[in-house]
Amino acid sequence: MSRSQRFIVSPGGQLQGRLRVPGDKSISHRSIILGSIAEGRTQISGFLEGEDTLATLAAFQAMGVQIERPGSAQVTLQGVGLHGLQKPEKPLDLGNSGTSIRLLSGLLSAQAFDVTLLGDESLSKRPMKRVTDPLSLMGANIEATEKGTPPLKMTGGQALQGIDYSMPMASAQVKSCVLLAGLYASGSTCVTEPAPTRDHSERMLQGFGYPVQRDTQGQSTKICLSGGGRLQGMNIDVPADLSSATFFMVGAAIASGSDVTLEHVGVNPTRAGILRLLWDMGANILLSNTRTVGGEPVADIKIKASPLHGIKIPQAQVPLAIDEFPALFIAAACAEGETILTGAEELRVKESDRIQVMADGLQAIGIEVKVMPDGIVIQGGQIRGGQVNSHGDHRIAMAFAMAGLCAQEPIEILDCANVATSFPNFVELAQNAGLQLSVST
Ligand code: S3P
Numbered sequence: 081m082s083r084s085q086r087f088i089v090s091p092g093g094q095l096q097g098r099l100r101v102p103g104d105k106s107i108s109h110r111s112i113i114l115g116s117i118a119e120g121r122t123q124i125s126g127f128l129e130g131e132d133t134l135a136t137l138a139a140f141q142a143m144g145v146q147i148e149r150p151g152s153a154q155v156t157l158q159g160v161g162l163h164g165l166q167k168p169e170k171p172l173d174l175g176n177s178g179t180s181i182r183l184l185s186g187l188l189s190a191q192a193f194d195v196t197l198l199g200d201e202s203l204s205k206r207p208m209k210r211v212t213d214p215l216s217l218m219g220a221n222i223e224a225t226e227k228g229t230p231p232l233k234m235t236g237g238q239a240l241q242g243i244d245y246s247m248p249m250a251s252a253q254v255k256s257c258v259l260l261a262g263l264y265a266s267g268s269t270c271v272t273e274p275a276p277t278r279d280h281s282e283r284m285l286q287g288f289g290y291p292v293q294r295d296t297q298g299q300s301t302k303i304c305l306s307g308g309g310r311l312q313g314m315n316i317d318v319p320a321d322l323s324s325a326t327f328f329m330v331g332a333a334i335a336s337g338s339d340v341t342l343e344h345v346g347v348n349p350t351r352a353g354i355l356r357l358l359w360d361m362g363a364n365i366l367l368s369n370t371r372t373v374g375g376e377p378v379a380d381i382k383i384k385a386s387p388l389h390g391i392k393i394p395q396a397q398v399p400l401a402i403d404e405f406p407a408l409f410i411a412a413a414c415a416e417g418e419t420i421l422t423g424a425e426e427l428r429v430k431e432s433d434r435i436q437v438m439a440d441g442l443q444a445i446g447i448e449v450k451v452m453p454d455g456i457v458i459q460g461g462q463i464r465g466g467q468v469n470s471h472g473d474h475r476i477a478m479a480f481a482m483a484g485l486c487a488q489e490p491i492e493i494l495d496c497a498n499v500a501t502s503f504p505n506f507v508e509l510a511q512n513a514g515l516q517l518s519v520s521t
Contacts, residue, residue, distance in 0.1 A: 089484025465489025
């Protein structure tokens with residue numbers, strides 16, 4: 081696919097219908113990782129066939145795991161056990177995927193073989209000290225560039241020791257990295273998170289039969305496991321990705337006359353901050369058919385257009401909605417009054433600097449913003465239209481696509497091919513729901 085793909089959105093329209101967005105990215109990555117090191121067969125349905133999760137899948141194939149894709153969104157893998165991975169012939173290329181590189185750095189720093197992890201231009205700029213620091217404390221031999229960025233080179237055959245690690249930032253990727261290394265470490269490995277972050281790794285480890293202890297005191301949770309156990313293969317039904325559903329939730333909220341139902345969406349409370357924030361802004365969202373599927377809460381989400389107003393986003397909600405801010409900023413642009421976000425410096429080290437890139441794009445389409453080191457103030461107003469650059473960031477491209485629903489003139493979005501990393505059929509689903517979107521390469 082051409083990397084120079086552009087989206088062009090005609091102004092106006094509304095969203096309608098029942099949609100199922102693709103599988104959850106975080107859960108899909110973890111299903112491949114844990115299924116590969118489990119014993120016996122793991123069958124996955126609802127798997128996200130996006131570039132990021134396929135990079136994880138290819139990495140395990142390169143390490144000798146037999147993985148089949150018998151049908152759409154289905155994966156069957158034959159686990160090799162904790163010690164059955166084989167040295168890959170080449171460095172593992174993880175493309176655009178921060179989750180792949182950070183989770184694999186933990187798992188692979190504990191193997192008997194040397195391995196190198198690398199990625200695309202965006203991933204090659206992202207900070208890895210957050211994982212190399214705790215892994216080095218555990219006794220891993222892991223090297224990044226002088227700037228602390230990929231490639232990551234790991235020397236095999238190190239004996240890891242468990243640690244008691246307090247994360248300096250609220251990051252599920254760092255937590256999962258340390259826990260995966262902890263599976264191989266002597267004694268117990270504990271990670272304390274300063275605020276709740278997505279807990280899919282803990283839930284899935286338990287689903288694979290691996291004991292995990294959690295102790296919550298106020299905002300902070302300590303998660304512990306002991307090395308040397310085993311995982312037993314299982315069946316996993318991956319729910320639809322709330323982060324992908326968010327684009328349609330925001331689109332339906334801002335486009336008058338819209339009425340959309342998103343089916344079988346993961347609503348794990350450590351991910352569901354966006355629901356709270358949109359409710360606070362006045363969105364008309366109803367959850368129904370709430371159930372637990374494979375240890376993860378799932379619901380159908382119905383959303384209708386309604387007038388939105390600006391809010392001050394509570395800092396405690398930031399990690400719970402960390403991937404949803406590009407879309408939320410579009411809701412803020414269409415809301416009445418000011419939306420204020422602080423305590424969100426982590427947004428600057430995502431697939432792009434999401435504070436600056438969103439601010440530039442919002443200004444380009446006529447919205448007033450004030451940028452701060454750790455956040456942004458967005459003044460709701462009338463979206464005019466114009467050209468914005470997504471800088472290859474999938475979520476920024478999809479967020480500005482939804483902005484077209486409230487624009488007066490067309491919006492042209494540059495550098496959109498990476499939408500395929502998390503949402504390969506976004507264009508088709510959005511067009512079917514009513515977005516007047518065309519693609520130009
Ligand atoms: C993810 C954790 C989050 C999120 C990313 C996926 C995960 O990153 O932004 O898209 O699957 O663990 P951080 O943990 O770095 O905040």
